[in-house]
Amino acid sequence: MNAPLDPAVASQAAQLERVLPALRKVLPNHALLWHDEETRPYECDGLTAYRQRPMAVALPETEAQVQGVLRACHALGVPVVARGAGTGLSGGAMPHREGVTLSLAKFNRIKSIDPASRTAVVECGVRNLAISEAAAAYGLYYAPDPSSQIACTIGGNVAENSGGVHCLKYGLTLHNVLKVRGFTADGEPVTFGSDALDTSGFDLMGVLVGSEGMLAVTTEVTVKLVPKPQLARCIMASFDDLRKAGDAVAAVIAAGIIPAGLEMMDKPMTAAVEDFVHAGYDLQAEAILLCESDGTPEEVEEEIGRMSEVLRGAGATAIAVSRDEAERLRFWSGRKNAFPASGRISPDYMCMDSTIPRKRLADILLAIQDMEKKYGLRCANVFHAGDGNLHPLILFDANDPDQLHRCELFGADILETSVAMGGTVTGEHGVGVEKLNSMCVQFAPEEREQMLGIKRAFDARGLLNPGKVIPTLQRCAEYGKLLVRGNRLPHPDLPRF
């Protein structure tokens, strides 16, 4: 006699039995996985703290198969979670226990590149960097550059409205996409945006980009390409004081300069990465800024000059300007390797992702220093400083449940203090499952209800990526009680529940 099944496992098995025949009608055998060992690799994305084995994984190869899977799941009321490369950091692609994970990995063709209109039409599973590699033949590239760009897909970028170090000057995914084709929850083909630069009626593409797979499944994207700048040079500036460094960022922007990149690292972060990559960072500095200029040689020279002057005026204690491309890449090597480097100084880290108005940079850094004492954990900071997007890395040991708990409280405190400073709980990683609670703090019930209304407008049965992004009223009510009861009181500037 067998041991009694876990009820969760039993309900997943029952659901599979109900759905499998319909899926087998639309997918060949090799494109449908449901055995434990086959589906295990899909149990999480880049947010590895939360895991769930999907009921099944579909690997369609054609748009007709995508449509078939969606129609079958819609008819049977089965949740569908679309997945690109699985590099997301907020759990947006975390599977549903009784749902199908729809992997779009096989949609990896670049369909066309048009250098005259400076656009490319690519399938959703094409890697971000692959677009730039293909466009290089025409002197063009795709500007948004998430740190995961070697692996992440354009479909995932659309879902998360991904950014990167060059988005201050060149914009987020939303600003670099013209048209998105895909399917609604019930398998209807849809097109958002157009080949023209403007749109009519409500901006459906605007709401689709960044909707974290909850409104439609993307299969094809028309992206804008931009010319490769003739030259790029980077300034590395040291500061002996966090507030001066934060104010220097505001001063650069206030001087009318939009650098190609404007990044900040604090002392714990530079110490961690210097050991790892030997970028030549100033280890005495409380913070360093990396400021990049790109364009024609004349433009770059002029802008580097003005930026250096502003940084000196803001109190930089040392300034170095990259002399050649190798040195520029060395300056960036530390920034680009900040996450893996943190792995060398701590068993685990949690990467947060909030945004604050630029002028509050120093305030949030000092607040995070206070939180380090309050929660008894260290935090290393790396920022897209130019657009006020923080990536604090909270260092902890996941094997110690108390440290994990303190880390979660610390992270929520950063997010909610960012909101109190006029910011938001996510910059570019999305809400996913990670930041659901903090959405309760940022948005009033009416605002969350408007988001749910948009969800219903696209997906009345709530089958696309359910349970992500928008917290339920009940969840927010419970979180509110926790905040009031718990050891962490919400920031005094925040509205009370």
Added chain:
Amino acid sequence: MNAPLDPAVASQAAQLERVLPALRKVLPNHALLWHDEETRPYECDGLTAYRQRPMAVALPETEAQVQGVLRACHALGVPVVARGAGTGLSGGAMPHREGVTLSLAKFNRIKSIDPASRTAVVECGVRNLAISEAAAAYGLYYAPDPSSQIACTIGGNVAENSGGVHCLKYGLTLHNVLKVRGFTADGEPVTFGSDALDTSGFDLMGVLVGSEGMLAVTTEVTVKLVPKPQLARCIMASFDDLRKAGDAVAAVIAAGIIPAGLEMMDKPMTAAVEDFVHAGYDLQAEAILLCESDGTPEEVEEEIGRMSEVLRGAGATAIAVSRDEAERLRFWSGRKNAFPASGRISPDYMCMDSTIPRKRLADILLAIQDMEKKYGLRCANVFHAGDGNLHPLILFDANDPDQLHRCELFGADILETSVAMGGTVTGEHGVGVEKLNSMCVQFAPEEREQMLGIKRAFDARGLLNPGKVIPTLQRCAEYGKLLVRGNRLPHPDLPRF
């Protein structure tokens, strides 16, 4: 004994009797108009072909009064049409016969300007140009510049996602707004966006901007400011062939240049404006291009040089570069006065506003030439060529019903041919009531249903600006029959009804 009342007038009067007591509770006497002679000035906006006297006009002075009007109207099921300066060109502010026109003209205070973060907080009724005038003290300005910028308000700009000649480089209203405060249909206060550069959850501000007053009433806007360029210079280039001129636009962009402005006028247009403003336009040219560069003197010199080279390579027959600011303004004077100048060569004109992919510029111009013969009417063309946004001015005499009818057919033909070329039915003027039919051609029923779903998410009772932007299924069915039956067949590339 009185003559029997027109039923429409009677129903308006009955509605007024029902609503007036509630409105008088929230507004002082001088802020509420309902007599015929008082409400007459509100019967249309810039689209003067359609007129409707509103039931009443509310002129609130405080946010509490706005909230009071919305709550009262929501409780009684009364439509509300928000209105800024009434300069819109698609009838977006056309009154509802049994509704309240909510004039926000008194919300005209600039609340703060922060040069460090380069933002301004302004009330919704502040004029577009007034923002730049106030920011000039800090060397800053607000970039989007509709031709009506001396009169139009920022609230109206948000509703229409307005553009202007500088939007190619600096973006539309959406790209220059950080945060919008206002009220929902039932009088709840709402905030869209934040003081930070990123957002969380669905992009509610993205869908609010351009929603033509159908989702919420805007009362306050936080805009981005940009530094005034040190220098601007303008190239005027002549072409002896429309196709060469259209291809020259694509060539400038393909060369990696984003001009501060890139505008095109055809021969009938330059002839009309030259008489009016004496800008020195080449009257022999089939088309002229105006290409502006702004930035530091070094940047401008370099870019003017590259643009001149590309334009010569594309076949320009003459090139002039403005030598000083007076000459630059003279070059632009014709473009800026294109609409009033048309009034001198024709009793009436209808200004269309569609968008096509840049590379189809020559194709649409040649198609419009064919349509001139087909409909027996002349058309003068002025374009935001850089972003493919057309403004054909169809010349007609509104006193001749047959000319008006042919003009409407001509206009719809331009819009729908633009869609067939991969474009959209509006660039920056909005759909309003003017382009409702053509929305049937651009969007599939499922896509229109998604827009209606978004409308319901914000305004379940459909009280904010009803009847605009999204055509009903029935209207589209009837328009489809007309297209098939009528003397104008839809473009062969369009899907059939």
